[in-house]
Amino acid sequence: MIIMDKVLFGDNQFFAVSHLSDEKSREQAIRFKDDEAIIRVLDQAMETGINTFMCTTHDRIANICDHMRENPEKYKDFNIYPCMPYAHKYANAVTDLGIIGTIKQYVPGNIFSTFTKGGVAYLRKDFIGLMELLVDAELKMFKGINTPVILIQNVVVDMVLGLKMYEVFKAFDSYIRKKYNAEPGYITMNMPVLLDVLNSVGIENPIICSSINKLGFRMSGGKEIYEKYLTGKQFRPIAMQVLAAGALRPKEAIEYLSRFKKIESVLFGASSKNHIQETKILIESLLAKN
Amino acid sequence: MKLRGGIIGLGKMGLSHAAIVGPHPDAELAAVCDTSSLILEAFRKFTSVNVYSDYIRMIESEKLDFVVVATPTRFHYPIVKYALEKGIHTFCEKPFSLRTNEGDEMVKLADQKWLVNQVGYHNHFIGTFIELKRLLKENIPGEIVHFTGEANGPVVTKEKGATWRSVPEEGGGCLFDYASHVINLIQEIIGRPVSARGTLRKKIYSKDVEDAVYSMLTLENGITGILSVNWSDETYRKMSTSLSVFGKKGKIICDATEIKIYLKEANSKEGLGKGWTIKYITEFAIPVNFYLRGEEYSAQIDNFIDCIIRKKQSGINSFSQALNTDKVIDLIIADSKS
Numbered sequence: 001m002i003i004m005d006k007v008l009f010g011d012n013q014f015f016a017v018s019h020l021s022d023e024k025s026r027e028q029a030i031r032f033k034d035d036e037a038i039i040r041v042l043d044q045a046m047e048t049g050i051n052t053f054m055c056t057t058h059d060r061i062a063n064i065c066d067h068m069r070e071n072p073e074k075y076k077d078f079n080i081y082p083c084m085p086y087a088h089k090y091a092n093a094v095t096d097l098g099i100i101g102t103i104k105q106y107v108p109g110n111i112f113s114t115f116t117k118g119g120v121a122y123l124r125k126d127f128i129g130l131m132e133l134l135v136d137a138e139l140k141m142f143k144g145i146n147t148p149v150i151l152i153q154n155v156v157v158d159m160v161l162g163l164k165m166y167e168v169f170k171a172f173d174s175y176i177r178k179k180y181n182a183e184p185g186y187i188t189m190n191m192p193v194l195l196d197v198l199n200s201v202g203i204e205n206p207i208i209c210s211s212i213n214k215l216g217f218r219m220s221g222g223k224e225i226y227e228k229y230l231t232g233k234q235f236r237p238i239a240m241q242v243l244a245a246g247a248l249r250p251k252e253a254i255e256y257l258s259r260f261k262k263i264e265s266v267l268f269g270a271s272s273k274n275h276i277q278e279t280k281i282l283i284e285s286l287l288a289k290n
Numbered sequence: 291m292k293l294r295g296g297i298i299g300l301g302k303m304g305l306s307h308a309a310i311v312g313p314h315p316d317a318e319l320a321a322v323c324d325t326s327s328l329i330l331e332a333f334r335k336f337t338s339v340n341v342y343s344d345y346i347r348m349i350e351s352e353k354l355d356f357v358v359v360a361t362p363t364r365f366h367y368p369i370v371k372y373a374l375e376k377g378i379h380t381f382c383e384k385p386f387s388l389r390t391n392e393g394d395e396m397v398k399l400a401d402q403k404w405l406v407n408q409v410g411y412h413n414h415f416i417g418t419f420i421e422l423k424r425l426l427k428e429n430i431p432g433e434i435v436h437f438t439g440e441a442n443g444p445v446v447t448k449e450k451g452a453t454w455r456s457v458p459e460e461g462g463g464c465l466f467d468y469a470s471h472v473i474n475l476i477q478e479i480i481g482r483p484v485s486a487r488g489t490l491r492k493k494i495y496s497k498d499v500e501d502a503v504y505s506m507l508t509l510e511n512g513i514t515g516i517l518s519v520n521w522s523d524e525t526y527r528k529m530s531t532s533l534s535v536f537g538k539k540g541k542i543i544c545d546a547t548e549i550k551i552y553l554k555e556a557n558s559k560e561g562l563g564k565g566w567t568i569k570y571i572t573e574f575a576i577p578v579n580f581y582l583r584g585e586e587y588s589a590q591i592d593n594f595i596d597c598i599i600r601k602k603q604s605g606i607n608s609f610s611q612a613l614n615t616d617k618v619i620d621l622i623i624a625d626s627k628s
Contacts, residue, residue, distance in 0.1 A: 015527070023548075025527070088528050094302045100328065127332055158582045162309025164319075165336035189581035193313065217572050220581040220588075247572040 002148045002183045004052070004207070006287055007280050008081065008238065009045045010269035011055035014038045031271070035063045044273040046078065048280050054081040054267055056153070059089075062141035069144050079146045083187060084138040087155040103130070106137065128171045135175060149207060150176050151185035161194055170201045183207060185238070190220045192229045209238035209267065214256040217244040230260040240267040250282055258286040292318040293598060296354045298345045298369055299361035300324040300333075303383050303410065306582060307358045308339075310591045313580045317356075317595055323348045345369055354378050356406070356598060358591075363461035367392040374399045379406040379598050381591070385470040386612035388461050390620060393613040400609050406597045408590070408604045409612035411474045413531060413546070415586035415593070417574025422533060422544040423479045430557060432539030437480050437515030439472040443529035445521040449495045463499030465491060465619060469519040471531055473622075474615045476517070479533065481509030483618045489626040494522040505622050517622075546584075547571050 014032045032038050042053060042064070055061050061082075068075040093102040139150065152172060160168050169186075176184040185207035188194045198206045212230070216223035218241055230237060237260070242253045257263055266283045270276045295317050297308045304324070312319040321340040322333055330341040342348035349357070349372065356379040359369050366382055367389075373380045374396065386409050387393035400407040413419050425431070445468070461467070477483060485508045491500035502520040509515075521529075532545035540553040549569050556564045578588035590607070597604045 026525075029525070029527075091302065091528070098301065100326065127335060155583060158580075159305065159309050162312045162580060162582055163305070163333075163337060164312055164339075165332070167336055190313075193580070215572060216577070217575065218581065220577075221579050222577065244572050245570065247570060 004149065004236070004238070004265045005050070005079075006265055007050055007283050008052045008054045008265050008267045009042070009050045009276070010240070010267045011053070011058070011061070013269040013271050014041075015056065015058055015060070028271070035060060035067070038064060039067055041271055041273075041276075045276050048273070048277045050276070050280060051077055052079045052081060052265075054083060054151070056086045057082055057084040057138040057141065058086045065141050065143075065145055075145075079148055080142060081149040081151060081185070082139060082142055082147055083151045083153050084135070085153060085156065086138075087153050091155075106134070128168075128175075131168065131171060132175055132179075135172070136179075139180065147180065148182055149185050150180055150182045151187050151207070151209060154187040154189050157186050157188045157194065158190055161188070161190060161197060166197055166201050169198060169203060173203050173206075185209060187240070189218050191237075192221055192225045195229060195233055195235050205234050205236060207236045207238065207264075209240055211241035211244075212237065212239035212257060212260075212263065213242050213244040213253060214248055215244040217241060217247065227260075230262055235262075237263045238265045238267055239263050242266055242268065250279055254282050254286045257283075263287065292316060293355040293595060294318055294320040294353060296321040296323065296348055296352055296357045298323045298348070298357055298359050299365070299383075300326065300329045301360060304358070304360035306587060307360055307381075307591065309582050310580060310588050311358065314591065314595060315579065316599060320354060321348050321352045346372065349373060349376055349378065356381065356594070359383060360410075363388055363466065367396065370396050371399060374403055374405055374407075377403060377405065379594075381408045381410065381594050382609070382612075383410045384474070384612060385461060385466045385616060385619065386609060387616050388466075390613065390616050393609075393616050397609045397613050406594065406602075406604060407609040408594045408597070409607045409609060410590060411471060411478075411607045411612065411615075412584070412586040412590050413471055413475050414478060414606050415576060415589035416546050416571070416584075417576055418544050418546060418549045418569075418571055419475060419479065419533070421549055421569070421574050422535075422542060425542060425549075425551070425560075426479060426535065428560070430540065430551070430553070430560060430562070431535055431537030431542055434480070434513050434535055434537045436536045437476065437513065438534045439476045439515065439517050439519075439532075440534075441468045441472045441519045441521075441529060441531040442523045442526045443468065443521050444524040444526055445529075446495050446501050447522055447524045449497075463491070463496070464501050464519060464521040465503045465622065468521045468529065469503045469517065469622075470615055470619060472517060472519055472533075473618045474612070475531070475533055476507065476509070476515070477615060477618065478611065480515070480535065481511040481513055482614060483507040483621065484510045486618070486622045486625040489622050491623075491626045494520075503622065505625065507618075549574075 173184045176182050187209040191210035211218035219226045239257055268279055295311045297304050311317050319339050323342040323345045333339050333341045357373045358381045360383045363385055370380050370382050487506045489505040492502040494501035501522040505517045507517055534543040543550045551567045553562055576585050576589040578585050580588055
């Protein structure tokens with residue numbers, strides 16, 4: 001079993017994702033316009049002892065991966081946990097091109113050119129094959145980089161969960177283990193429902209990344225059931241949105257997490273070295289006893 | 291007993307509705323309908339939901355309590371009409387209708403049959419916009435002098451071939467898709483637009499439909515303001531919708547993530563100080579049992595299902611409110627041609 005670091009460094013700040021403010025998003029987009037600015041902050045995070053970067057399969061991450069491959073010695077102990085897909089890419093495409101058009105645009109290789117009647121028939125028989133092609137396309141940029149955990153984004157997890165297409169989880173799980181020799185993980189806004197479902201298709205003790213915060217923000221079904229699962233059920237939680245998009249002070253936020261011994265890792269993002277260092281120390285000191 | 295629901299049209303919104311209806315504690319996703327055999331095959335293969343390529347057959351066979359209609363807009367009228375005639379509660383995606391006489395007919399039919407009717411203007415289920423509406427009702431910014439309603443996003447960012455979205459008669463442009471959200475917000479939160487002037491519908495990358503709409507609106511309460519919508523702006527990561535209201539006592543700027551209030555004098559009843567107060571969605575988000583893409587998508591379906599169970603009409607996003615938005619769209623189109 002892969003041991004995850006207590007502190008996972010996130011990427012929202014680099015890609016103009018703020019759950020609190022569109023204006024802040026814009027400021028971030030300006031600040032991290034160049035890849036060097038991202039690499040500088042990642043290096044600062046590394047200097048504080050952070051060794052895992054959990055990031056979306058955003059186009060720009062490919063450039064960061066290039067940089068890492070060019071400096072193998074420097075990043076040899078550094079891990080990336082890819083989270084796929086970068087959903088807005090597909091969502092914007094679906095609005096414009098429809099679902100089939102989007103598949104045409106993004107499924108790589110032969111399907112592109114052979115997306116004729118035969119191509120459709122092939123897909124119809126083999127959705128799992130299509131899923132595998134999309135996974136490969138999303139993960140191509142990480143070739144040669146340590147990716148011990150590979151996660152699916154919440155939009156996809158929760159869509160599959162809501163549509164009750166549970167076999168898809170099973171197929172993803174075994175594909176990630178087999179092809180990438182990595183541990184599959186699931187990001188969700190519906191942790192309790194998801195855990196029950198994963199267990200029901202035979203996925204035991206899964207890595208699940210979900211919002212966990214004192215306010216109950218984005219903890220669907222309510223804080224109580226989350227707390228019950230965090231104390232009573234068997235899984236490997238990664239806590240995200242721990243500051244409830246910034247509504248909580250870091251200390252009270254992390255103190256809340258320390259109530260749950262099961263939490264293995266905390267995901268957070270920050271842009272300044274001081275802030276990164278402070279948060280890391282806080283997480284490690286309060287979760288140390290876990 | 292759970293309500294039996296069917297989804298007609300499995301594009302982005304239809305799939306999203308299906309995934310929200312499925313886990314709903316009071317509903318069961320009984321059937322789905324689409325013309326894409328690929329999508330239907332996925333449902334057939336991985337779920338126990340019944341699949342149809344013909345909505346009439348689905349409605350005839352399934353004994354549904356409600357349907358969600360999420361097809362391209364030009365199909366809304368025949369499908370909604372058929373469902374209502376069969377006595378089925380109907381949730382319809384936005385925009386509601388392409389021709390207001392058809393919209394009128396759907397409104398009347400839903401009323402005659404006493405069926406719950408709702409349209410997917412989901413912004414009304416975002417806590418910050420709900421708060422803005424409340425603050426305006428309380429007259430917090432004083433007499434309103436001007437408003438701006440905006441939406442921006444990266445849907446069409448380069449020139450390319452035709453999709454159904456690029457056909458104006460099918461409601462393919464930015465006016466029907468993006469601007470309808472903003473018009474509906476203005477209509478329900480600030481006041482109903484009664485005239486449009488100086489309208490510009492601009493093609494940026496599309497050949498046949500507008501990618502941006504700019505218009506000066508006058509509301510029935512006499513307030514004037516600007517509509518400014520552009521779906522070809524890639525500086526936005528996703529659609530971003532905002533309203534700002536300038537009044538004699540202050541100003542409010544509101545979007546899906548935050549509400550910023552500026553007051554010339556403190557308001558003790560509201561606990562708002564002089565100057566800027568910023569409040570975040572964390573304070574206002576509607577709690578939901580199942581989350582997909584945003585609380586508002588679940589909350590609107592929760593409201594629809596709750597209305598069916600409690601046998602009451604939805605006060606939010608009724609067909610007649612959505613029809614009013616269609617009429618404003620007509621005003622804007624007429625002005626752009628004048």
